[in-house]
Amino acid sequence: MAEVLLEVRGLTAGYGAGPVLQGVDLDFRAGELLALIGANGAGKSTLLGVLSGLLRPSAGSLVFAGRDLTGARPERMVRAGMAHVPQGRRLFASLSVRQNLVLGAYLRRDREVQSDIARVVAYFPTLGDKLQRVAGTLSGGEQQMVAIGRGLMGRPKLLMIDEPSLGLAPKVVETVIEVCQSINRDGVSVLLVEQDVVVALEAADRGYVLENGRIALSGTARELQDDPAVRKAYLGV
Amino acid sequence: MARPAFSTQPSRAGRRLRRAILVAFLVVVAVVLVLPLTLTQQAADANLDPTTLGIDFAMNKSIVRTETTIAMFVALAAAWNLIGGLTGYAAFGNVAFFGLGAYTVGYLTDKLHLSFALALPLAPVVAAAFAGLIGLPLLRLRGHYFAIATLGTGIAVGEVIKNLDVFGGATGLFPPILRHADALFFYLMAANAGLAVLVTWLVLRSRFGYGLIAIRENEEAASVLGVNTTAYKVGAFALAAALTGLAGGIFAQWASFIDQESVFPIQYNVEMILMAIIGGAGTLFGPVAGAIVLEWLILELAGGGASAVYAQIGLGLLLAVTVIFVPRGVVDFFGGSSRLTLGYLRRTLRETSV
Amino acid sequence: MTGVLELESVTKRFGGVAALTDVSFSVGEGEILGLIGPNGAGKTTLLNCISGVYRLDAGKISLQGRRIDGLPPHQVARLGIGRTFQVVKPFASMTVRENAAVGALFGSAQAHMAPKAAFAWADEVLEMVGLAPKARLTVGSLTIPDRKRLEVARALATKPRLLLLDEVMAGLNPVEVDEALEMVRRVHAGGITIVLIEHVMRVVVGVCDRVIVLHMGQFLAEGTPDEVLQDRRVVEAYLGEKYAARRHG
Numbered sequence: 001m002a003e004v005l006l007e008v009r010g011l012t013a014g015y016g017a018g019p020v021l022q023g024v025d026l027d028f029r030a031g032e033l034l035a036l037i038g039a040n041g042a043g044k045s046t047l048l049g050v051l052s053g054l055l056r057p058s059a060g061s062l063v064f065a066g067r068d069l070t071g072a073r074p075e076r077m078v079r080a081g082m083a084h085v086p087q088g089r090r091l092f093a094s095l096s097v098r099q100n101l102v103l104g105a106y107l108r109r110d111r112e113v114q115s116d117i118a119r120v121v122a123y124f125p126t127l128g129d130k131l132q133r134v135a136g137t138l139s140g141g142e143q144q145m146v147a148i149g150r151g152l153m154g155r156p157k158l159l160m161i162d163e164p165s166l167g168l169a170p171k172v173v174e175t176v177i178e179v180c181q182s183i184n185r186d187g188v189s190v191l192l193v194e195q196d197v198v199v200a201l202e203a204a205d206r207g208y209v210l211e212n213g214r215i216a217l218s219g220t221a222r223e224l225q226d227d228p229a230v231r232k233a234y235l236g237v
Numbered sequence: 238m239a240r241p242a243f244s245t246q247p248s249r250a251g252r253r254l255r256r257a258i259l260v261a262f263l264v265v266v267a268v269v270l271v272l273p274l275t276l277t278q279q280a281a282d283a284n285l286d287p288t289t290l291g292i293d294f295a296m297n298k299s300i301v302r303t304e305t306t307i308a309m310f311v312a313l314a315a316a317w318n319l320i321g322g323l324t325g326y327a328a329f330g331n332v333a334f335f336g337l338g339a340y341t342v343g344y345l346t347d348k349l350h351l352s353f354a355l356a357l358p359l360a361p362v363v364a365a366a367f368a369g370l371i372g373l374p375l376l377r378l379r380g381h382y383f384a385i386a387t388l389g390t391g392i393a394v395g396e397v398i399k400n401l402d403v404f405g406g407a408t409g410l411f412p413p414i415l416r417h418a419d420a421l422f423f424y425l426m427a428a429n430a431g432l433a434v435l436v437t438w439l440v441l442r443s444r445f446g447y448g449l450i451a452i453r454e455n456e457e458a459a460s461v462l463g464v465n466t467t468a469y470k471v472g473a474f475a476l477a478a479a480l481t482g483l484a485g486g487i488f489a490q491w492a493s494f495i496d497q498e499s500v501f502p503i504q505y506n507v508e509m510i511l512m513a514i515i516g517g518a519g520t521l522f523g524p525v526a527g528a529i530v531l532e533w534l535i536l537e538l539a540g541g542g543a544s545a546v547y548a549q550i551g552l553g554l555l556l557a558v559t560v561i562f563v564p565r566g567v568v569d570f571f572g573g574s575s576r577l578t579l580g581y582l583r584r585t586l587r588e589t590s591v
Numbered sequence: 592m593t594g595v596l597e598l599e600s601v602t603k604r605f606g607g608v609a610a611l612t613d614v615s616f617s618v619g620e621g622e623i624l625g626l627i628g629p630n631g632a633g634k635t636t637l638l639n640c641i642s643g644v645y646r647l648d649a650g651k652i653s654l655q656g657r658r659i660d661g662l663p664p665h666q667v668a669r670l671g672i673g674r675t676f677q678v679v680k681p682f683a684s685m686t687v688r689e690n691a692a693v694g695a696l697f698g699s700a701q702a703h704m705a706p707k708a709a710f711a712w713a714d715e716v717l718e719m720v721g722l723a724p725k726a727r728l729t730v731g732s733l734t735i736p737d738r739k740r741l742e743v744a745r746a747l748a749t750k751p752r753l754l755l756l757d758e759v760m761a762g763l764n765p766v767e768v769d770e771a772l773e774m775v776r777r778v779h780a781g782g783i784t785i786v787l788i789e790h791v792m793r794v795v796v797g798v799c800d801r802v803i804v805l806h807m808g809q810f811l812a813e814g815t816p817d818e819v820l821q822d823r824r825v826v827e828a829y830l831g832e833k834y835a836a837r838r839h840g
Contacts, residue, residue: 139631
């Protein structure tokens with residue numbers, strides 16, 4: 001079994017009016033593509049918020065790559081090798097695609113930023129002739145690609161992507177998910193938070209099901225796909 | 238910045254607190270309203286025998302003047318609240334309407350020798366008409382563009398009037414002095430302040446008010462739900478201008494001398510906004526409370542010299558603290574919907590800092 | 592077919608870029624029409640043209656025989672077209688109930704109620720979309736599906752004859768989608784014609800009578816959901832091979 005990249009224990013967090021997450025445990029092995037699924041309001045984005053340091057947990061621990069990062073600020077999480085691709089892309093809409101990508105490498109001081117832009121373009125060839133375009137004028141699918149590319153520019157060990165399929169045409173969802181898989185094959189661990197459970201479980205190695213702020217179920221993607229409770233609650237079959 | 242104006246029902250304790258505050262408020266209002274009458278009466282008596290009551294006389298006159306000034310700012314802040322608080326358009330040039338109202342009365346009484354009573358009703362009309370005229374182009378702008386454009390307009394109007402000889406040029410205008418009318422001016426200003434509050438109260442209960450708040454919260458959504466956003470914004474702007482112009486008209490006669498400097502003071506723009514925001518923009522009584530406290534402080538501390546400097550610094554700090562910790566205004570704590578606790582401060586800090 | 596809404600050669604450009612070119616179709620009384628196509632195909636632009644948010648560069652739009660292109664949004668709403676926004680635009684400081692009431696206070700000529708009646712109608716509408724238990728909460732505490740529901744409630748409160756829904760099911764999981772479909776069926780049963788934009792094929796197949804596909808601002812295909820989803824051009828431009836394979840598999 002591969003080494004543990006991220007270990008979360010008893011994580012509790014929320015926004016004032018009662019905790020959203022109530023004692024979440026999560027084990028992430030290096031090199032995995034993990035799917036996090038659950039209904040709206042179950043706490044998926046809150047969990048991502050804690051993992052990326054945007055939200056401080058009120059209890060529990062978070063160990064990433066052997067370091068205790070419980071309650072660390074976003075900038076330390078990024079330095080440690082985590083990248084968060086937020087729901088709704090959150091691009092710098094008035095900046096160019098290239099500027100967005102460069103800002104993704106904000107904490108880096110090396111000279112390989114240009115070659116990494118080329119690497120992003122290799123994943124998403126459609127962005128190749130759009131590097132000078134203002135990010136806000138791109139289509140939804142292209143914006144999602146830029147958002148993932150910006151996450152990659154920090155050379156993360158773990159890429160966390162929140163709802164990449166949101167509002168995208170089926171064909172574009174397919175492209176985006178395929179790229180997530182090839183990023184994963186190239187050695188980056190990927191946490192995929194998805195509403196589209198069919199797509200998520202098809203792509204993932206393993207999955208966690210979040211319900212009312214707790215991990216209700218976990219297993220290989222195959223097991224979850226065949227689990228009657230999952231099928232009923234999330235696939236509607 | 239602002240709370241919902243039409244709010245959910247408060248708890249029973251909230252209702253009781255609200256009733257107690259209301260009673261206390263009414264008592265204070267009664268005292269404030271009656272005081273000028275007795276004081277000016279004493280003043281009139283004192284006039285008969287100035288040797289015995291000279292100091293009291295000056296004292297009393299200054300109390301009435303303070304009350305009148307405060308009433309004027311209540312009207313200005315409440316009027317600004319209609320466009321800035323309810324509609325969400327941060328107008329920074331409302332002093333233009335104040336000045337236009339003042340110059341309307343000044344011109345009609347000084348140059349055309351109309352009586353004050355006949356001249357005053359035209360002050361709000363002129364101010365509102367001007368607001369309608371500039372509102373059509375300016376209210377297409379949003380955010381800081383609108384703020385800067387209105388600020389510029391406010392300055393420009395004063396400069397133009399100063400350079401027109403019909404309006405007395407740099408010398409200004411001199412409405413004929415009305416003697417022994419201190420109480421009259423106080424009651425006129427207080428009535429205008431009351432009118433501004435009444436108008437706000439009516440607006441908050443009407444379709445018009447819901448439309449304004451919808452515009453503030455999301456203009457595009459408001460328009461596709463059927464709100465005629467242009468007409469509503471211009472309407473709110475003109476209404477604010479009318480109340481502000483009326484205050485200016487009363488001021489002109491009260492001061493019995495006006496020029497650009499006295500009726501287009503740029504700091505009024507800032508002060509009325511501070512009053513509304515510190516008290517609670519978008520609420521009924523927030524601007525009233527803000528105006529009373531702030532103007533009282535300004536008048537108390539404006540003794541000149543060092544204290545005036547401290548007053549300015551104090552006001553700046555007060556604004557910073559309010560905007561950071563109580564973005565919804567002090568009034569938010571009454572009526573049971575929020576309580577001033579550490580948790581409240583933490584929450585608002587988190588909400589406003591992201 | 593008698594069209595409630597008729598579009599004739601609708602064309603819209605932004606700067607030099609054509610967002611819509613020569614789009615014509617009609618929406619029948621009582622129909623649920625699906626509008627699909629790749630991101631950037633011009634679907635939302637089309638909705639903005641219909642609801643008066645954008646002005647056309649060429650073409651005509653009429654509602655029950657009356658030209659509506661060139662009218663401002665509030666007049667289009669007055670004539671009976673309600674719409675939602677893809678990115679929800681709630682009135683954040685208001686409660687759920689107040690949000691819906693704004694639709695009823697203004698809205699179509701059939702709505703435009705006095706405050707008291709508007710709140711009563713708002714309550715009915717919230718019941719219909721399943722938000723009644725949350726009527727007194729402020730919008731901030733709502734989950735995403737609830738915000739989408741509120742968006743529908745507010746548009747419904749305007750008493751429209753035609754409702755334009757822009758991706759109201761995006762971000763919902765399949766079970767939540769099924770609940771939302773139930774809601775759309777209820778609304779439709781109340782006699783409202785619906786045009787909906789969706790990427791969730793479960794929705795398109797689930798409720799649409801007819802589907803129109805846009806691609807790069809132009810009309811690409813039209814038909815029943817089954818016809819359209821099997822159309823080679825649609826698979827190529829929009830669905831992708833994997834989706835097609837999954838559908839057949």
